[in-house]
Amino acid sequence: MLEAAGFTVAEAATGAEAAETARSVRPGLVLLDIQLPDFDGFEVARRLATQAGGAAQAGGPVIVLTSTRDASDYGGRISSSPAAGFLPKDQLSGAALRRFLAAGA
Amino acid sequence: MSRRSLAGLIAAAVAATAGYFLVARPPGNASYLVFYLGTPAVAAAFLAAGIAAWLRWPSSRLGLLFSLVGYLTLLPALDYLDDSAGFTIGNAAVPLAGAALAHLGLAWPTGRLRSRFERGVVVAEYASAAGFSLLGMLFWDPAFSGCDASCPANLLLVRGSRPAWDAVNALSAAAGVALTVIVVVLIVRHWRSARGWSRQAMVPLVWIALVIGAESVITDITGLYYLPPLANLVFNGWAPLVNVLGPMLFVISTVRARTARGALGTAIVDLKPGAPPGRLRDTLARALGDSTLQLAFRGADGFTDTAGLAVDPAQPDPGRAVVLLTGAQEAVLVYDAGLVLEPQLVRLTAAAASMALEHSRLQAEVQAQLELVRASRARIVEAGDAERRRLERDLHDGAQQRLVTLTLALGMARSRVAGVDPELEALIEAAGKEAKEALTELRELARGIHPAVLTETGLAGAVQALVERSPSVVKITEVPRERFPAMIEATAYFVVSEALANVAKHARGGTAQVSIRRLPGGWLCRSATTGPAGPGRSAAPGWPGWRTG
Numbered sequence: 144m145l146e147a148a149g150f151t152v153a154e155a156a157t158g159a160e161a162a163e164t165a166r167s168v169r170p171g172l173v174l175l176d177i178q179l180p181d182f183d184g185f186e187v188a189r190r191l192a193t194q195a196g197g198a199a200q201a202g203g204p205v206i207v208l209t210s211t212r213d214a215s216d217y218g219g220r221i222s223s224s225p226a227a228g229f230l231p232k233d234q235l236s237g238a239a240l241r242r243f244l245a246a247g248a
Numbered sequence: 249m250s251r252r253s254l255a256g257l258i259a260a261a262v263a264a265t266a267g268y269f270l271v272a273r274p275p276g277n278a279s280y281l282v283f284y285l286g287t288p289a290v291a292a293a294f295l296a297a298g299i300a301a302w303l304r305w306p307s308s309r310l311g312l313l314f315s316l317v318g319y320l321t322l323l324p325a326l327d328y329l330d331d332s333a334g335f336t337i338g339n340a341a342v343p344l345a346g347a348a349l350a351h352l353g354l355a356w357p358t359g360r361l362r363s364r365f366e367r368g369v370v371v372a373e374y375a376s377a378a379g380f381s382l383l384g385m386l387f388w389d390p391a392f393s394g395c396d397a398s399c400p401a402n403l404l405l406v407r408g409s410r411p412a413w414d415a416v417n418a419l420s421a422a423a424g425v426a427l428t429v430i431v432v433v434l435i436v437r438h439w440r441s442a443r444g445w446s447r448q449a450m451v452p453l454v455w456i457a458l459v460i461g462a463e464s465v466i467t468d469i470t471g472l473y474y475l476p477p478l479a480n481l482v483f484n485g486w487a488p489l490v491n492v493l494g495p496m497l498f499v500i501s502t503v504r505a506r507t508a509r510g511a512l513g514t515a516i517v518d519l520k521p522g523a524p525p526g527r528l529r530d531t532l533a534r535a536l537g538d539s540t541l542q543l544a545f546r547g548a549d550g551f552t553d554t555a556g557l558a559v560d561p562a563q564p565d566p567g568r569a570v571v572l573l574t575g576a577q578e579a580v581l582v583y584d585a586g587l588v589l590e591p592q593l594v595r596l597t598a599a600a601a602s603m604a605l606e607h608s609r610l611q612a613e614v615q616a617q618l619e620l621v622r623a624s625r626a627r628i629v630e631a632g633d634a635e636r637r638r639l640e641r642d643l644h645d646g647a648q649q650r651l652v653t654l655t656l657a658l659g660m661a662r663s664r665v666a667g668v669d670p671e672l673e674a675l676i677e678a679a680g681k682e683a684k685e686a687l688t689e690l691r692e693l694a695r696g697i698h699p700a701v702l703t704e705t706g707l708a709g710a711v712q713a714l715v716e717r718s719p720s721v722v723k724i725t726e727v728p729r730e731r732f733p734a735m736i737e738a739t740a741y742f743v744v745s746e747a748l749a750n751v752a753k754h755a756r757g758g759t760a761q762v763s764i765r766r767l768p769g770g771w772l773c774r775s776a777t778t779g780p781a782g783p784g785r786s787a788a789p790g791w792p793g794w795r796t797g
Contacts, residue, residue, distance in 0.1 A: 211649055212700055213691055216700040216713070219709055232652040233655040233683075235656060236659060
C-alpha cells in the first residue's frame with residue numbers, strides 16, 4: 144500500500160532488525176509498530192533517536208508509532224517518546240504519513 | 249453433714265444458750281450486767297459460727313473449734329447453780345474458753361496446727377488453764393471471794409489458804425500472759441510467712457489476735473486483785489465486745505469468698521478473647537484474691553507457668569495445690585493451698601480459665617480459616633483477572649488485527665477503483681466505514697474486559713487515560729508511579745473507573761479529584777467531586793485492604 148503511495152519501503156520484523164536497517168538505509172520516516180516480538184516500539188524509538196543523535200537534531204528519521212490499539216491505550220507514553228506521533232493502523236495511508244513528514248520537516 | 253445432725257447441732261446450741269438464762273441470775277449490781285448479757289452473746293456467736301463453719305468447711309476442724317469456744321464460754325455459768333458440784337465445775341472451767349480461743353487462732357485458716365511446737369503451745373494452753381484452775385481450787389475458800397455461808401461448797405477444797413491461792417493465781421497469770429504473747433507472736437509470724445490467699449485470710453486474724461491478746465493480758469493481771477465493780481467494768485467490761493470479734497473471722501472469710509466469686513464472674517465477662525495467657529493469669533489472680541496463682545502449660549520439657557517458671561503438677565511445692573484445666577490444651581492452675589477450703593472458688597477459677605483459653609483457641613482457629621478463605625478469594629480474583637487479560641490479548645492479536653488488515657485492504661481497493669467506477673468506490677467506502685466501526689466497537693469491548701493501557705503503562709498511565717476519556721473535568725492529585733502486582737493495579741483501576749463513571753452520571757458539569765495512595769496495610773482510593781450534585785464521595789467495590797472514600 145505504501146509503495147503504491149510512492150514510498151520506498153524497507154521492512155524489519157523485530158526491534159533489533161529495525162535498528163540495524165535504519166543504520167544502513169537511513170530512512171526519512173520510520174513507521175514503528177508498538178507491539179514487536181523483542182522490545183516494544185517505545186524502546187525502539189528511543190534507540191533510533193539515540194542512534195541519530197537525538198530526535199530534535201536534523202537528519203534523524205521522523206518516527207511514527209502505530210498499533211492496532213488506540214492511542215489512549217498507551218497513556219502518556221506516546222507523547223513522552225521521541226516519536227513524532229501516533230497513527231492507528233486502520234487509519235494508515237500514504238496521505239497520513241506525508242502529513243507527519245511535512246510537520247517533521 | 250446430714251440434715252439430722254445439723255438439727256442436732258442447732259438444738260444443742262440453742263439449748264446451751266437457753267440453759268444459761270435458766271441458771272444464771274441477773275446481777276444485783278448493774279455494772280455486772282455487761283458480763284451477764286455479754287457471755288451468752290459471745291457464746292451464741294461462736295456456736296453459730298461453729299455450725300456455719302461446719303457446713304461450709306466440713307473437712308476442717310474450724311467448726312469444732314468455734315463450737316468448743318462457744319460451749320466453754322457458757323460452762324462457768326454452772327456456778328450459779330445451788331449445787332456444789334455445779335459450783336465447783338463452773339468455777340474451775342473459767343479459763344478454758346481462752347485456751348480454746350488460742351487453739352482456734354493458731355489453727356486459722358485451715359483448722360490444722362502447723363508444727364509440733366505449735367501443738368505443744370496449744371497443749372500448754374489447755375494444761376495451764378485446767379491445771380492452774382484445779383490447783384487453785386484446792387486452796388480456794390469461796391469466802392475469799394466474798395461468798396457467804398449461803399454459797400455452795402467448793403468440793404475440791406483441801407485447805408483454805410489465801411497465800412497459797414494467791415500464789416497459784418499469780419503463777420497462772422504469769423503463764424497465761426506468757427502463752428498469750430507466744431500465741432500472738434506466732435499468729436503474726438503466720439501472717440508474715442503466708443502468701444496469696446492465705447496471707448489475705450490472716451489479715452483480719454492478726455488484728456483480732458492483737459486486740460483479744462491485749463484484753464486477755466489485762467484480764468490475767470487484774471484478776472490478781474479484787475476490783476470494785478466499777479473498776480472491774482473499766483478493765484474487763486470490754487472483754488465480751490472483743491471476744492465477739494472471734495466469730496467475725498468466719499463472717500469476714502465468708503464475705504471474702506463471696507466477693508471473690510462475684511469478682512470472678514465479672515472477670516469472666518470482661519475477659520477479652522485472645523488476651524495473652526499472662527494477662528488471663530493476672531485477671532484471675534486479682535479476681536480470686538490469690539496473688540500467687542500460676543497458670544502453666546505443658547511444653548516440650550514439662551509444665552511452665554506464664555512467668556517462665558517450671559511447674560510440676562504431680563508434686564506441687566508445699567503450701568501449693570494444683571487443678572487441671574479442661575480443654576484442648578494441657579494446662580494447670582497452681583494456687584495457694586489455703587484455697588482447698590474453698591473448692592467451689594477453685595472450680596470456678598478453673599472453669600473461667602478453661603473457657604478463656606478455649607475461646608482464644610477457637611478464635612485463632614476461626615481467624616486462620618478466615619485467612620484461608622481470603623487467600624482463596626484473592627486467588628479466584630487473580631485467576632479472573634489473568635483470564636480477562638488473556639481475552640483482551642486474544643481479541644487484539646486476532647479479530648482486531650484482522651479488522652485492521654481488512655480496513656487497509658478496503659482502503660487500497662478503494663484507491664484502485666477511484667475515478668474508474670464511482671458506484672463501486674462508494675460501496676467499498678461504506679464497507680471500510682463498517683469495518684472501522686466494528687474495529688472501534690471491538691476496541692471498546694476489549695478495553696472493558698481488560699484495559700491494555702494498564703498492562704502497558706501501569707496505574708499512572710491507565711488512570712491518566714481514564715481521566716482523559718472522562719466527560720467531566722478530573723484532576724489527578726496523587727497516583728503512585730511504580731508498578732504493582734497486576735491484581736492490585738486492576739483493582740485500583742476499576743475502582744477509579746467506577747468512581748469516574750459515577751461522577752459523570754451524578755455530578756454532571758462538576759469537577760472531580762482522584763488520588764490513590766498506598767497506606768500501611770492497605771490502599772486508599774479517593775475521588776471527591778464538587779459540582780451541581782454537591783460534594784460527594786464515590787462508592788467502590790469492596791476489596792480486602794482497600795478503603796475508598
